[in-house]
Amino acid sequence: MRKLIVAAFISLDGVMQAPGGPEEDTSGGFAFGGWTVPHADAGFGAAMRELFAQPFELVLGRRTWDIFAGHWPRVPEDGDDAGLARLFNATAKHVATHRGESLDWHNSHALGGDVIGAVRALKAQDGPVLLTQGSSLLVQQLLASDLVDEIRLLTFPVLLGAGKRLFDGHALPASFALDHGVVSPNGIVITRYVRQGAVETGSFALE
Template sequence: MRKLIVAAFVSLDGVLQGPGGPQEDTSGGFAHGGWTVPFADPVFGASIDALFARPFDLLLGRRTYDIFAAHWPRVPADNGDAGLATLFNGVTKHVATHRPDSLDWQNSRALGDDVIGALRTLKAQDGPDLLTQGSGALVQQLLATDLVDTLQLMTFPVLLGAGKRLFGDDAQAVTFSLETSVVSPTGIVVSRYQRAGEVETGSFGLD
């Protein structure tokens, strides 16, 4: 059985929109694209390397797919990101899209009309884990239907105020356990959480 891993760059106020550059995703008038870049440091780089060190298939929403498909196949061989480009180009990409005929990046597969049903089937199969990148709307669907096994979050010390959020109001109530956590020199908190079970409650009130 595969695990479904949500990996995300997130601000202190839960925004994940446009982390990599000013023009990455300006929808809704988002004006802070590239907000992760000033915080990049060796711990950040090592965490990215570790995330992609295990076998995985990519799981992408259509907007993130289009951003990736316009970038990674065009990375030159002498670029510092060439290794990651080769990896992303080679892995299978499962895409939530209403336009399956336009998936022209190699090894791309449409999830079909029933995205959640298709993902339940994929999770039940043998194969590499399913790893999200970006894809905020899709991630919110996954959290609402309790499909997420692991959260791999990089929380950056910045408030963005507006933008697409990681967690929606319809996220399934569930407990996660903290597996690992490290703080980078620039203040990025890199945390990995595993699904642990139902939410338990209690009271600090005096009897």
């Protein structure tokens, strides 16, 4: 049995759309692509290195796969991101898509018609952790299907108003424990939450 980790960059109001560049995802008229870039700092870099230090396989929605496939295979061997590019290019990519025949990036595999069933089957296997990047619609399905074991968030000090969000109101209720938390020099709140169990309730009302 292996873990499924959801990793995401989010704004203070929960938007995760197009964090890396202006043309990354303009759907819905989103005008703030690249909103994470001005805040990147040493803490951000350390969090990324720690996230990708363990063996992993990627679980991606089709739009995120398209963005990644258009970028990572083209990173120069002597570029700043060459190490991460080698990791992404080599690892298995499990993709939610109806066009599996067009997955031409090395080691990419379609999850098939039953995406949730396919992810559940992947989790039941032995192997490295399963790691999401972006893929808001897919992540929402995973949260609604009780498949997420860990959530790693980088929360940036910005409000974006509209845009694709991490949480859509359909996540299965669950309790998570804060396993790690730190604030970067530029104000990015870096947190790791691990699944703990059911939601517990209580009352502050006077007897």
